[in-house]
Amino acid sequence: MTPAAPRTRRRVFALTLLAALTAALVLAAGASADLLTPESGGGSVNAENVDTLYKLVLAVAVVVFVGVEGVLLYSLIRFRARKDAVPAQIRGNTRLEIGWTLGAAGILVILAIVTFVMLDDIRNPPNSDADGFPTQRIANVENATAYQPRPPNGRALNIEVNGQRYIWRYTYPDADDNVLNNVFNYETLVVPTKTTITLTIKAQDVVHSWWIPDLGGKADAVPGHTNFTWFKVQRPGSFRGQCAELCGRNHADMVATVVAVEPAEFKSWLASKKREIDANNKAAQQRREEESEELREGANPRGSGNAETAEGE
Amino acid sequence: MAATDRALAVPEITAHSVDPQSRGWVSWVTTTDHKRIGILYLVTTFAFFILGGVEALLMRVQLGTPDNTFLTPSTYNALFTLHGTTMIFLFVVPIMAGFGNYFLPLMIGARDMAFPKLNALSYWLLLFGGIVFYASLFFSPPEAGWTSYAPLSLEAYSESGGIDAWIFLIHLTGISSLIGAVNFYATIANMRAPGMGWGRLPLFVWTLLVYAILLILALPVIAGAVTLLLTDRHFGTGFFDQGQGGDPLLWQHLFWFFGHPEVYIMILPGFGIISEVLPVFARKPIFGYKAIAAATVVIAFLALLVWAHHMFTTPSATIVLVFFMISSFLIAIPTGVKIFNWVATLWRGTVEFKTPLIFSVGFISVFLIGGITGVFLAVFPVDWQLHDTYFVVAHLHYVLVGGSVFAIFAGIYYWFPKMTGRMLSESIGKWSFAFMYIGINVTFLIQHSIGLEGMPRRVYEYPDVGNLALYNLISTIGSFMLAFGVGLTVYAVIRALRNGVKAGPDPWKANTLEWFVPSPPPVNNFDVIPRVRSVEPMKDIRRQVARQSEPAADLSPVAAGTRD
Ligand SMILES: [Cu+2]
Numbered sequence: 001m002t003p004a005a006p007r008t009r010r011r012v013f014a015l016t017l018l019a020a021l022t023a024a025l026v027l028a029a030g031a032s033a034d035l036l037t038p039e040s041g042g043g044s045v046n047a048e049n050v051d052t053l054y055k056l057v058l059a060v061a062v063v064v065f066v067g068v069e070g071v072l073l074y075s076l077i078r079f080r081a082r083k084d085a086v087p088a089q090i091r092g093n094t095r096l097e098i099g100w101t102l103g104a105a106g107i108l109v110i111l112a113i114v115t116f117v118m119l120d121d122i123r124n125p126p127n128s129d130a131d132g133f134p135t136q137r138i139a140n141v142e143n144a145t146a147y148q149p150r151p152p153n154g155r156a157l158n159i160e161v162n163g164q165r166y167i168w169r170y171t172y173p174d175a176d177d178n179v180l181n182n183v184f185n186y187e188t189l190v191v192p193t194k195t196t197i198t199l200t201i202k203a204q205d206v207v208h209s210w211w212i213p214d215l216g217g218k219a220d221a222v223p224g225h226t227n228f229t230w231f232k233v234q235r236p237g238s239f240r241g242q243c244a245e246l247c248g249r250n251h252a253d254m255v256a257t258v259v260a261v262e263p264a265e266f267k268s269w270l271a272s273k274k275r276e277i278d279a280n281n282k283a284a285q286q287r288r289e290e291e292s293e294e295l296r297e298g299a300n301p302r303g304s305g306n307a308e309t310a311e312g313e
Numbered sequence: 314m315a316a317t318d319r320a321l322a323v324p325e326i327t328a329h330s331v332d333p334q335s336r337g338w339v340s341w342v343t344t345t346d347h348k349r350i351g352i353l354y355l356v357t358t359f360a361f362f363i364l365g366g367v368e369a370l371l372m373r374v375q376l377g378t379p380d381n382t383f384l385t386p387s388t389y390n391a392l393f394t395l396h397g398t399t400m401i402f403l404f405v406v407p408i409m410a411g412f413g414n415y416f417l418p419l420m421i422g423a424r425d426m427a428f429p430k431l432n433a434l435s436y437w438l439l440l441f442g443g444i445v446f447y448a449s450l451f452f453s454p455p456e457a458g459w460t461s462y463a464p465l466s467l468e469a470y471s472e473s474g475g476i477d478a479w480i481f482l483i484h485l486t487g488i489s490s491l492i493g494a495v496n497f498y499a500t501i502a503n504m505r506a507p508g509m510g511w512g513r514l515p516l517f518v519w520t521l522l523v524y525a526i527l528l529i530l531a532l533p534v535i536a537g538a539v540t541l542l543l544t545d546r547h548f549g550t551g552f553f554d555q556g557q558g559g560d561p562l563l564w565q566h567l568f569w570f571f572g573h574p575e576v577y578i579m580i581l582p583g584f585g586i587i588s589e590v591l592p593v594f595a596r597k598p599i600f601g602y603k604a605i606a607a608a609t610v611v612i613a614f615l616a617l618l619v620w621a622h623h624m625f626t627t628p629s630a631t632i633v634l635v636f637f638m639i640s641s642f643l644i645a646i647p648t649g650v651k652i653f654n655w656v657a658t659l660w661r662g663t664v665e666f667k668t669p670l671i672f673s674v675g676f677i678s679v680f681l682i683g684g685i686t687g688v689f690l691a692v693f694p695v696d697w698q699l700h701d702t703y704f705v706v707a708h709l710h711y712v713l714v715g716g717s718v719f720a721i722f723a724g725i726y727y728w729f730p731k732m733t734g735r736m737l738s739e740s741i742g743k744w745s746f747a748f749m750y751i752g753i754n755v756t757f758l759i760q761h762s763i764g765l766e767g768m769p770r771r772v773y774e775y776p777d778v779g780n781l782a783l784y785n786l787i788s789t790i791g792s793f794m795l796a797f798g799v800g801l802t803v804y805a806v807i808r809a810l811r812n813g814v815k816a817g818p819d820p821w822k823a824n825t826l827e828w829f830v831p832s833p834p835p836v837n838n839f840d841v842i843p844r845v846r847s848v849e850p851m852k853d854i855r856r857q858v859a860r861q862s863e864p865a866a867d868l869s870p871v872a873a874g875t876r877d
Pocket residue numbers: 163165166207208209243244245246247251254
């Protein structure tokens with residue numbers, strides 16, 4: 001059979017090519033796991049879970065990709081126009097078409113189930129460790145449209161994150177209701193390890209997006225809304241991130257760093273910050289009093305003199 | 314004798330120009346001929362494509378090295394705003410209307426569109442939309458991205474000028490597309506050749522029909538939204554201003570309710586082109602005609618239900634996230650079905666590797682990646698990490714460059730002989746494809762990794778950490794390869810217009826009625842409109858002609874009758 005021999009050879013060639021391509025793709029995927037998987041994870045358990053979910057989706061995706069590209073490549077090589085070839089005049093195959101529709105649906109059902117199974121650990125934080133920083137019961141945010149994560153015991157260190165062009169401001173909780181004397185910081189968010197941190201995310205001006213890749217996904221800061229996220233860092237370290245929603249010309253420079261320190265160290269940092277802020281508040285209070293005294297003195301010669309020089313200039 | 318000729322409708326005798334084609338630029342400005350309007354559309358939108366491409370290259374140069382100072386932040390922000398807006402509103406959407414204008418009447422056997430004068434208006438509105446938008450370059454171009462999110466796009470954060478020009482562009486191109494869509498719909502509904510039922514409509518026409526319906530459903534929403542934005546900016550209202558009791562999220566909902574169908578508006582006619590080209594060059598009927606047409610309709614319906622998957626990171630209740638994940642999953646099914654049908658069309662065919670087919674196959678292989686990464690983004694916890702990073706940039710470019718642009722190039726190589734009567738060079742076409750194919754993958758594949766490394770989109774600079782510098786350099790090199798590939802096609806077009814090989818009426822032995830008339834077609838398109846007996850009327854006609862040229866003995870009435 002002379003015509004059969006070249007055909008077999010061609011088939012072998014096509015199959016070899018296909019196998020080589022598949023192998024190359026799988027190897028490449030393995031070798032470049034770094035290339036195809038997020039750099040995030042490792043910082044907080046929710047980010048780790050998102051990474052796992054990503055890898056599961058990736059595994060399914062690689063199978064679909066290799067399958068479809070393989071069949072495409074095979075049909076291009078196998079069914080290229082040749083002298084004696086006659087195209088088959090097929091217009092469809094109902095059973096096959098229903099089959100692949102259900103197949104595609106099946107894959108997506110599996111992905112949906114996997115997502116639902118993993119969702120709980122991504123959305124809901126665990127309790128703080130026993131040797132973590134002391135936490136408070138987190139209050140319900142009124143009229144929030146977003147899901148508010150809370151640990152089983154309802155206690156966490158809740159920090160307010162406020163996005164403003166082009167910096168992040170953090171307000172730490174304290175014992176009293178007066179928010180003016182709370183400890184705050186810009187850009188660098190210092191947190192204790194082994195402690196569940198919940199974030200209440202707000203925006204001052206335009207839409208921003210809070211994102212520290214190692215500590216979980218993004219949460220948009222939208223004016224007039226409150227958004228939430230959480231993380232829990234086990235070991236000291238620092239994690240960088242930046243605003244992920246276009247907020248203006250310096251959007252690229254709106255960076256944030258989370259620095260996780262031992263609970264004891266955090267306690268002393270908080271105390272020193274508190275002293276600093278109290279001192280500043282006191283100084284500001286003094287200045288205000290002096291100013292109002294000056295105003296009360298009315299025809300203060302020194303004051304009017306200043307005004308005259310200002311006008312003269 | 315004449316009556317029998319008409320009934321048989323043989324191509325050689327059908328086409329005669331009634332009037333000599335008028336020449337000169339005045340005739341182009343005043344034209345209402347759908348073919349000339351189609352060419353105006355194609356040339357104008359391609360010019361905008363080049364403009365948008367240059368903007369992209371400037372951005373890639375800026376991002377080629379870390380901490381680059383080639384562009385200022387405001388120039389960079391203006392560039393990505395211009396690039397996105399241009400590619401979407403001035404290139405992909407209207408170039409599909411360009412192909413539609415030229416080929417819709419020819420494919421369904423009509424002598425013009427239903428409303429030729431409205432058709433001309435539709436083109437001129439598009440052109441002036443583009444001019445008004447680009448006029449902002451001379452004062453202050455918009456810097457809020459093609460999505461123009463409020464409050465960033467409000468007066469307080471964006472000075473007068475650019476955003477207003479953007480609003481004007483949305484209005485003008487929106488009216489243009491609406492008029493065009495109504496025109497397409499009326500033409501398809503009323504002017505089909507005798508015998509062309511819905512089951513015999515060419516698949517490109519099916520996608521144009523759905524394109525038109527989606528435009529009619531989606532455009533009023535964005536038109537309303539930008540009008541509210543305009544009154545917020547200049548007349549003291551506060552629809553999107555939280556300070557006045559408005560809500561920035563309202564903008565996002567309105568925008569994406571339009572914005573997601575817009576994605577399908579840009580890709581569905583591309584699907585149509587692929588569905589026309591593959592069977593011609595595989596010499597095999599399209600596999601599952603009904604399934605492909607039905608999938609188009611299902612995609613369009615679902616496209617109206619997935620908008621909030623662009624908003625997974627906004628403050629949302631879990632049930633909302635779940636709903637939009639599932640609806641986005643659903644849309645993957647008809648899309649997958651189409652891909653399977655295309656591959657099955659090649660299966661057991663005799664595939665001729667002509668440039669239109671190569672671009673179509675390139676489309677399938679690259680669009681698949683965009684489809685798969687779309688599923689990643691639909692899984693909302695994964696989207697929380699990937700949203701607004703270069704992963705999304707890669708995804709949308711695989712869909713719009715690997716998808717729409719490849720389909721458009723397949724269309725250019727496939728239909729250029731019909732529009733001009735001349736063939737494009739096969740060898741230049743193949744080189745153009747090679748550069749574009751490699752360029753797309755070098756530019757955008759690595760951008761998935763850039764996103765996974767944590768680089769957000771829309772940043773004018775990035776620090777030299779991890780592999781960002783290397784990855785971005787690779788992407789920049791790829792973008793120039795892609796541009797070179799596009800340049801080759803421009804060269805091929807210019808060369809073919811000067812001295813291309815004469816095409817004749819049907820160089821590809823294609824299936825649809827546009828190949829029945831001479832190339833380029835006469836003003837009135839058809840002297841005689843053939844009766845359509847199947848999805849592939851030209852196949853029937855060619856068979857008939859072949860039968861007539863058989864020896865006389867075979868032409869006895871009995872033999873002819875039995876074969877029918
Ligand atoms: Cu920001």
